[in-house]
Amino acid sequence: MTEPLLSVRNMTKRFGGLVAVNDVSFEIRRGEVFGLLGDNAAGKSTLIKCISGAHHADEGEIFFEGQRAQFSHPIDARRHGVETIYQDLALANNLDVSANIFLGREVKHSFFGGLVHTLDNKAMLREARKTLETLQIQFPSLTQPIETLSGGQRQAVAIARAVYWEAKLVIMDEPTNNLGVPEQKKVLELIRRLRDQGVPVILITHILPDVFAVTDRLIVMHRGRKVAEKITAQTNTEELVQYMVGARDDSGARGDANGAAATAPADPAPPR
């Protein structure tokens, strides 16, 4: 609990004249769920992509497990234990649960001194079942293709995949979007379970009930800047909304000094 697992320092990312992420710093510790809040185009996704290697920050540093880290590619980040679960989950809908958990890292039998390799489906099924056990997830069947599963079940598969591959940090992008209420609860429950197993989670969301249900700490972003850093138990919905719409700002660099330039490029939110 002493040393932060991930530490982001003064990160800035520009797209041409647009400053999508503006001098953002924060730290993640083991065993916490960390909320990353903000309205559309606040810079949440860009920030996450800079961490996971999909983008390269223009300024700032990332320290992961105390080491200076600069992931060149999402797969590189993943190899180091940073697993990002995007909304589309990166599941192959035509394949079954265990095939998806092992996608790209299949377990193989080897014959004739390594000349012939076949898939070891039994071993993969066994390991998949074990992982789902530890997360206390139950499926009717692990050999059903993903396309027959519900949204919440798919989330569970994506989470189980991260857990099996010993993710040290899981980043989840709006995981409860498009889910029914009972399933939202189950996904949040899974996030808690991840934390209890010592895997911190960065939860990207703008859904405040989710924030209060699972996060321990949070930051709020507005137009690329970090406008607040709070302990969840010490804030409330009203306050967070004010931060999210830009009515409050703790960062000091008040207001729209950068004007339109501070707005992230994709789908810019109208000024409120």
Add this chain to the structure above:
Amino acid sequence: MTDRGSRIALPAEAAASARETPAQRVALLLSRIWAWLFLGAMTLFFVVAVPLVSGGDVNFLTVRNSQNILVAIIPVLLLGLGQTFVIISAGIDLSVGWVMSLGSVLSALALRWAFNSVAPLFPAVVVGLIAGVAGAAAVGLVNGVIIAKLKVPAFIVTLGTSFVVRGVAYLMSENTTVIGLPPGVRAYGNDALLYYIRGNGGGLYVLNRPEVSGDLLRRMDTILPYPVIFTAFIVAYAMFLLGKTQFGRHTYAIGGNMDAAVRTGIPVDRQIIKVYMLSAATAGVAGFLSTLRFTAGSAVIGDPLLLSSIAAVIIGGVSMFGGAGTVVGTMIGSLIIAVLTTGLVMLNVEAFWQFIVVGTVVIVAVLIDQSRELITGRHRGGPAP
């Protein structure tokens, strides 16, 4: 707060299979096995109809006819095998027809050259095989690299290479059939594992074609010609590759969700290149076998087979959207086309009817495939993210 110790069971909203009514389940089953049923029904029809029409002189269900069907199936099946992998990976290979032609011409030229350079027959045949397959695979490599690395749609790339290959095949064959192959080649392309002569003075011959003529020849059945056996090995390997190996799994994954495949670290580009090389290589084998069969290389042999092979793949249940299909399905699809063609000929029906029937079956096949979603009320790929 939720109780932390509780298990998370997630069956409620989906688990569609558990909610299907018995009627739905029957409909689903039918939609999966219809090709088998259709093949069976069609065979039965010919078994009954052929003797009726011929007044009992001709039977559909004979050893000879079954072997004819097996031989007829080879090129369509070989082209379809590679195409199965390509289409499962959500691609399409329109070049296989002319690649087969190229394979035929190349293998004939190489075989002739090797034999004339004083190689014995068998090594010369092997040289022909290697040349045909390697030349074809080179085309597949070009297809794959342009599709995977330069991101040009497969339809366009393979259409383009098909024209290029057509030109190359004509140029290499000097717009004529490549002849002058050693006469012994005929045996490789037509002889069989077993011969059986029915009735008087007959018997079973293994690995040895009896020199007979006249009545005895008419009573002789050729069982399991070498090309059929050769093709069977390739089919078995394709089944293994698609169903049991990482190569197959990755092919399905790419067709199911290309993004997911990339993000989970599957070497997608390399896999796509390999799939197109495989497709071209099986077309090359088809060309080689046709060279053996006719003791000649031909630049026009493959083109008419392209669409038949795609039809066979679709009838066999490979999804044009990628991600679904099997080698066995493609085999059934090829069988349906071969049985249909043979049967119609034996019924003395104009051969052109086969096109009308095959075309109809292709469309029906896709309709049945789509009806599965109607039956279950699910959409392929699930709800939008």
